Every structure is written in structure tokens, then in C-alpha cells.
Amino acid sequence: MLIDTHCHLDQLTDPAVALAEAAAQGVTQVVAVSESASSMSAVLALAQAHPGTVVAGLGLHPAWISQQAPEAVEAGLLFLAQHLPQAQVLGEVGLDHQWATTPEEQTFQEEVLDRQLALAAAAGKPPNLHSRRCPRQVMERAITFARQTGLNAQLHWFTHSRKLIHQCNDAGIYVSVGPMVVDDPQTQQVALxxxxxxxxxxxxxxxxxxxxxxxxxxxxxxAEKLATLKGRPLEEIAALTTANFRRYLSGN
Ligand SMILES: [Zn+2]
Structure with a gap:
């Protein structure tokens, strides 16, 4: 089996059809991450409708945070605090310097991320992290979170720098590789x-x-591209990445 560990399932035209098509390709589990208060509700409904297939990720996306009034962000945090115990993952959370360009905007994103990570620590849920234009800052937060809580952390689409990957390897931080790896040589190098x-x-x-x-x-x-790049059978990549995801969830 294969697991898509970061997908905005609620944004697809027909999530049930997308799940069936995925299963036909051997992708039998999908982590549905959310971005906003309304998408958290949608993700919880999808997880309820597809138990065992949809893994619920609840969280507020930094780009969403930067476009909201503070009251809407507070309401989102309250919903998250109430519902995170029903989910398996905190996500999609992180920092995004495309949407936060001033020091004030960046500080606000950081404060909201820290509050979400505190909720994750209390609920025992590993985070699924976004890091556009500020990979080092997010990686450092992931490392600190993992050290302080004993929980794992995942950096999504974190395939820009081999130097940062080496630091993730040393700290035991999980990294997910996406479809860029199929055609992009730089992503292939980093993925390896x-x-x-x-x-x-x-x-x-x-x-x-x-x-x-x-x-x-x-x-x-x-998965097929990773198998080719690593010179290993697809079944081995499937077993390896599935075992990794189970370990990421369980906190060992
Ligand atoms: Zn995403």
C-alpha cells in the first residue's frame, strides 16, 4: 500500500471518486490536511465518511492566517483546541513568507504557529508543516518541537536543499516528497x-x-520515481514509506 501523507482532499471536486481512483493505484490511505475553520469541519466529515482511509489533519494554514482578521484566527484556534483530539495530525500549519513580508506579519504567523504546536503537544499529535520561503525557521521549530515533546514532525514539500535535509536526518525529522520529483532533477537530488x-x-x-x-x-x-532513483522495487518503497508513516504517527 501507498499513503498520500499531505492532500487537500476537501478541495477536490469529488473526494469519494478521488479516493476510489487512488485506491485503484494502491494509494489506500490519505492524510487530509485543512487550512481554515471551515476546512477543518470538512476534513472531520471526510474522515468520518471514510474511516481507515482518510486520516484527519486539523490546523490553520499560515497563508490563511495572514488573510484573516484576528477574531477569525482566534475562532479557528478555539475550534482546533476543541477538535484536535479527534484528529491524528496537526496540519497544515507552518510559516509562509510569501504571505507575511513585514516583521509584524511574520511575528503574528509565528505566534499562531507556536499556539498550534502547543495544542499538538498537549493532544499528542505530530505536526505536518508548511515552510514557503522560510525553510530554516520552520525546520528549527520542528526540531525543537520533536525534542521537547518526544513526538515526531513532518516537513511537507521540503525538497529544496540537501544541506537542510542532512540536518533533518540528524534530528529525526520526517520529510515528504511530492510529484515535483517525477521531472525535476533538483528535487530528485534532494529526495535521495x-x-x-x-x-x-x-x-x-x-x-x-x-x-x-x-x-x-x-x-x-x-513512489515509482523514488523506486527508480533508488534502484529498488516499488514494493520496497511502499513498505518503507508505510512503516515510516506508522512510526511518525505513533511517536517512536
Ligand atoms: Zn498543502
């Missing part, structure tokens, strides 16, 4: 640097990648 025991697969669907519409079934193409 991720320690075997920390490697995860994702799609970030429905974000279009490589000019193609994106859906969770595409996790198979990611």
Missing part, C-alpha cells in the same frame, strides 16, 4: 538525501504540479 527511515510520500493535491491536475492517485507516480 532523505534518510530511508524518514522518507514519506505526498501529492499536495489539488495544487497543480508540473502542469498536470493533481490528485492523491499521483502518489503512485511519486
Amino acid at each position: 538525501a532523505i534518510a530511508d527511515e524518514l522518507l514519506l510520500i505526498e501529492t499536495d493535491a489539488p495544487v497543480p504540479i508540473g502542469g498536470l491536475p493533481n490528485q492523491p492517485a499521483r502518489a503512485r507516480a511519486v
Whole structure:
């Protein structure tokens, strides 16, 4: 089996069809991450409708945070505090310097992220982290969180720098590789640097990648490419990344 560990399932036109198409490709589990208060509700409903297939990720996305009034962010945090125990993952959370360019905006994102990580620590849920234009800052928070809580952390789409991957490997931080790996040589180089025991697969669907519409079934193409790059059978990559995801969830 294959697991898409980062997907915006609630944003797909027909999530049930997308899950069936994914299953036909061997992608039998999908982590549905959320971005806002309303998408957290949608993700919980999807997890309830597809038990065992949909893994619920609840959290407030930094780009969403930067576009809201403070009251809306507070309401989102309250919903998260109440519902995170029902989910398995905190996500999608993180920092995004495309949406936060001033020191004040960046500080606000950091404060909200720290509050979400505190909720995750209290509920015992590992985070699924976004890091656009500020990978080091997010990686350092992931490392601190893992050290302080004994829980794991996942950096999603974190395939820009081999130097940072080496630091993730040393600290035991999980990194997920998405469809960029299929055609992009730079992503391929970075993906090969991720320690075997920390490697995860994702799609970030429905974000279009490589000019193609994106859906969770595409996790198979990611796994196939990783198998080719590593010179190993697809079954081995599937078993490895599935075991990694189980360990990421369990906190060992
Ligand atoms: Zn995402």
C-alpha cells in the first residue's frame, strides 16, 4: 500500500471518486490536511465518511492566517483546541513568507504557529508543516518541537536543499516528497538525501504540479520515481514509506 501523507482532499471536486481512483493505484490511505475553520469541519466529515482511509489533519494554514482578521484566527484556534483530539495530525500549519513580508506579519504567523504546536503537544499529535520561503525557521521549530515533546514532525514539500535535509536526518525529522520529483532533477537530488527511515510520500493535491491536475492517485507516480532513483522495487518503497508513516504517527 501507498499513503498520500499531505492532500487537500476537501478541495477536490469529488473526494469519494478521488479516493476510489487512488485506491485503484494502491494509494489506500490519505492524510487530509485543512487550512481554515471551515476546512477543518470538512476534513472531520471526510474522515468520518471514510474511516481507515482518510486520516484527519486539523490546523490553520499560515497563508490563511495572514488573510484573516484576528477574531477569525482566534475562532479557528478555539475550534482546533476543541477538535484536535479527534484528529491524528496537526496540519497544515507552518510559516509562509510569501504571505507575511513585514516583521509584524511574520511575528503574528509565528505566534499562531507556536499556539498550534502547543495544542499538538498537549493532544499528542505530530505536526505536518508548511515552510514557503522560510525553510530554516520552520525546520528549527520542528526540531525543537520533536525534542521537547518526544513526538515526531513532518516537513511537507521540503525538497529544496540537501544541506537542510542532512540536518533533518540528524534530528529525526520526517520529510515528504511530492510529484515535483517525477521531472525535476533538483528535487530528485534532494529526495535521495532523505534518510530511508524518514522518507514519506505526498501529492499536495489539488495544487497543480508540473502542469498536470493533481490528485492523491499521483502518489503512485511519486513512489515509482523514488523506486527508480533508488534502484529498488516499488514494493520496497511502499513498505518503507508505510512503516515510516506508522512510526511518525505513533511517536517512536
Ligand atoms: Zn498543502
